[in-house]
């Protein structure tokens with residue numbers, strides 16, 4: 001076996017964006033750093049329209065898995081398909097095409113500090129080099145509106161914004177190219193409970209309105225419970241539990257007990273029951 005081996009087999013050479021194949025399909029994935037095995041024969045499928053949360057203890061490879069979906073890292077072995085295409089076999093043109101279909105909201109480095117709110121959101125549109133300026137102008141204001149920001153905020157600098165507003169701008173930028181797939185890395189980290197709740201509500205409504213597929217990594221149980229349609233739990237180098245919250249809670253595993261059913265987990269579950277007694 002070579003150091004890095006994709007086992008995908010041939011694809012069609014075209015992205016499949018109609019939901020007829022999983023948005024993300026990971027099969028037989030191995031990740032190794034030197035002698036350390038992070039993922040061992042890991043499988044995960046994410047269907048169109050899901051909000052899939054990936055949870056697990058520190059070092060279980062959540063971030064690495066997302067980086068592999070983004071084509072930023074290659075697995076040692078196995079297959080990662082996004083919109084049906086093998087992410088490690090596509091050429092740079094196809095990768096660029098793929099990038100236009102996904103948006104990312106990362107915990108750090110969310111905004112360019114030297115650019116205004118408007119310029120930050122416009123930046124992915126400008127990079128396409130095909131959109132006329134008047135269209136970019138209207139599209140930026142539309143995205144700002146989507147995340148609850150008025151045009152009066154357009155010329156503000158990131159340093160003038162609250163943490164919650166920074167997240168909103170970053171979300172507007174992630175949505176700039178109307179992606180079908182949105183990656184969220186700790187989307188509510190650093191927000192106080194009220195802002196966090198408002199942000200969760202915003203993501204929920206955008207998910208519903210835009211029909212997005214969302215892949216999220218979060219340690220925040222309130223966010224996790226409020227948003228996830230399914231949860232993938234990483235432990236022992238692979239996915240040990242997968243499904244809606246209630247199904248995952250039934251899996252008898254020490255991490256699940258500790259993470260979901262400890263004091264914090266119970267409080268978050270109670271809060272969820274008060275809000276949505278029948279939804280999960």
Ligand SMILES: Nc1ncnc2c1ncn2[C@@H]1O[C@H](COP(=O)(O)OP(=O)(O)OP(=O)(O)O)[C@@H](O)[C@H]1O
Nearest residue numbers: 033034036038056057058059060061062063064065
């Ligand atoms: N580029 C790298 N080189 C060597 N080891 C790495 C590299 N990237 C990640 N690792 C190791 O792989 C393991 C998984 O890391 P990863 O950051 O994906 O975990 P995580 O589940 O996201 O953790 P956390 O919840 O703490 O952020 C860790 O042991 C980490 O040290």
